[in-house]
Amino acid sequence: MKKIWEFFKGTLVLVAKGSKAYYTWLLFLLTLMTIGTFAYAYQLKSGLIVTAMRDQVSWGFYISNFTFLVGVAAAAVLLVIPAYVYHWKPIKEIAVLGEMLAVSAMVMCLLFVTVDIGRPDRFWHLIPKIGILNFPQSLLAWDVVVLNTYLVLNLTIAVYVLYQMYHRREPNKAVFNPLVLFSIPAAVAIHTVTAFLYNGLSARPFWNASILAPRFLASAFCSGPAFMIVIFQVLRKYTKTDIKNEAIFKIAELIAYAMFINLFLLGAEVFKEYYSNTIHLAPMEYLYQGLKGHSDLVPYIWTATFFNVTAFILFLVPQTRENFLTLNIGCVLIFTGIYIEKGMGLVIPGFVPGALGEIYEYSPTGIEILLTIGIWATGFFVYTMLLRVAIPILNGDFHVGDDGVTPVIGDDRFIVRRPGFVSGRSDAEADLEASA
């Protein structure tokens, strides 16, 4: 339809125009993405031997990042529930930003899986009917299904909501509500399935614990929303988006509860392994103390634990939660802490000691790190593109014209610092004050 085409053309105009800061940011991301692409080409040519993964530790940095990012994606639900189930207005206005984060995180997840598999040219083997998808026996098959579903779902919801706002009309509840409500169990599903994929392996006692799925969900609801809080503040400051403090503080409070559950479950795991003192203590001992002289992961996990506990306290206590300095410190601490704990701190101890008791210490190579940075840059790029379209729509700068077809772009700059701009006031008022 012509309207959709015009809308699409309008978005292309939007993303191509912006302030100097915007261009610098994009250039930075594109550089990292290019380096990542070269790193991947090198990996494709030489094989996965350019990574530090070997038979003993057959999953490493890529899958660690993948696991962490699935959690970040699942966190969109922490915004969706207050917004669409409880119709809490402060979050309802900005829930779409969470859904867009889910889309970016999903793109990153799919990229991480693609760069990790040995034969990406055989990706079509995973497509049902054309290839063979071992559903429902294989948890990886489940993951393929739910991750793609979640990506399409969030993309559909975000695009639909934004498109309707662009046309200055309410979304059709009959279409919209079921999709949004479905995204809640979908979010729980993606992370539960990812947890089950580790959980089901009897060969790896570190993962073969029922507590894994609840811990995954608890830590997911810490990491994603923490990122969102920081993004909200950035958007508030540099664009005309209005995000109320209430919304931010409520999210921070929910993070505190999620972190409490995460820490409690960690305590439960630590108790069980250390008190029962079976041979299955070995992976946890490797992680927290070192095993037979091998202790590469020890400083990382203790840093992560310290970060998590500190962040928990910062988010719990209202004074520190509502102080933007400590709040932001908490966000950075919690994002980093969960990244370590759920990334390398989860995947590597699963393989150490190995199935036959062997200890191989894995630490990512340069190629792995460059490629990982490239994929993160891609994720940020996707999110920037989505925001570049969403923010103007949300604050009314990008909408359909009076003929109902041609788009109108009221603001073609992005990331602009407006001196004297206060959230809630219009441009005209601000200009008036500035000239006075």
Add this chain to the structure above:
Amino acid sequence: MKTRGNPQEDRPMPDTETREQRIFRLSRRKALKGLAAGVGALAIPGRKASALTWQDFLQKNFRELTRAEVETVIARLEKEYSARFKKDVKVKATPPIEGVLYGYGLDLSRCIGCRRCVYGCVDENNQSRDPQIQWIRVLQLEKEKGVDLEHAEYYYNPREVPAPGHFYMPVQCQQCRLPPCVKVCPVQATWKEIDGIVVVDYNWCIGCRYCMAACPYGARHFNWKKAGLPAGEMNPETHYLGNRPRPVGVVEKCTFCIQRTREQPGKYPACVEVCPTGTRKFGNLLDPESEIRYIIENKRVFILKEDLNTQPQFYYFYAT
């Protein structure tokens, strides 16, 4: 009206459709076609690739091929390997023998840890020499501690074996009856044949390595790099599901020498034949007269990691 021979484009415009909508519909179709072609172009082998690689790319899972298709695949592979290794390579697709379930016995009172089985297997099964892949791993354990995997040694290299106070336990694929690796494969590239061998279709595996995480015995190995197999050391008698040279980025493992054991009469696996102390035993579990049945019925037999309920067809025992 001029027709283009394309039913979708040639049909008369319905009354409800505006001209703009029709143009959009047709251009959308073209765009999608182009997109599909573009994405497809990324995945397909490059211009330099011969017809060989095209068929390789499009080949379906081994179990879905008809008899004729299997023969085409085999002919193609034989041509490829013979050209690469400059010798007459045979690729078989011998089916399982009726009424056979393979069982393996390993006598822990006899193994001296000499590793001749490891290298016998490598010679027979065309493993990559560089990077090194070995399907059998021999563990050195202490007599006082028994089968304590946490304190096993793999890189032992004394002047002579057996080292005093130690005993030796080789581990390879246990061909489990409830294989965790088969359960987790997302594309069904690995499955258990009716004669009990767990096999991998190297042309179907996508290299996700989930099966390697799932295996409790560390029995599966990955081709992290293109295999380094000197032509002079290549064994030209191969089986499609067994010892044919593996491509990069796929998983491989012991197949009970499927290229030897499925013959009629069936040969022993290479590790059984090369073992100097008679540690290794092999036979048909369904044959009451076989060595392996005798062992199970008369010796003290145990299973590695029995609590995991993988039900291996590989039995460790003490003959003395």
Add this chain to the structure above:
Amino acid sequence: MKGKMPYRACLTAVAAVLLLVLAAPSPDAHGKGTKESPKEESSTLQFPVPPPPFSEGIFPCSECHAEMTPNPKRRKLEEEHTNIVLNHGQGRWCLDCHDLKNRDKLHLISGEKVGFDESYRLCGQCHGDKYRDWKVGVHGKRTGYWNGKKEYLLCPNCHNPHNPRFKPLAPKPPPVRPEDIR
């Protein structure tokens, strides 16, 4: 004439009894695990074995020993076979296994002579559990076909009968460590 009748009857009776005893089949001592004939211990038991691993030129022993007077006295040999160190059990010596009169044969405890190609029958007398396992194919190096003809080895093919304990071997190289695989 009167005295000869009982004598003849006795002879006939004894002959009849002897015939009956000889004709009756011997009880089957090892029922399980073998396809061979029930007469386990008779010399009709055949295993396809390679030739005995004699040292160069040592066999047939009768080439030297046919002219020599057999000396059954237990002693340490001074003139010949001084390279053989007997390290097999305690208080053993040569003629416990080698036959006194015919050096081309070994002898069982019963006195029955067995050839070197059937030495397993001799070893099996003391090492009955190994013998039982070996017959089924469970003891010793296994080659041949698992569902066809198995190839057997003689005991001396792996165990030096004079010093049977398996010698330690030099191990083949250990695997490359994962950190060294590039």
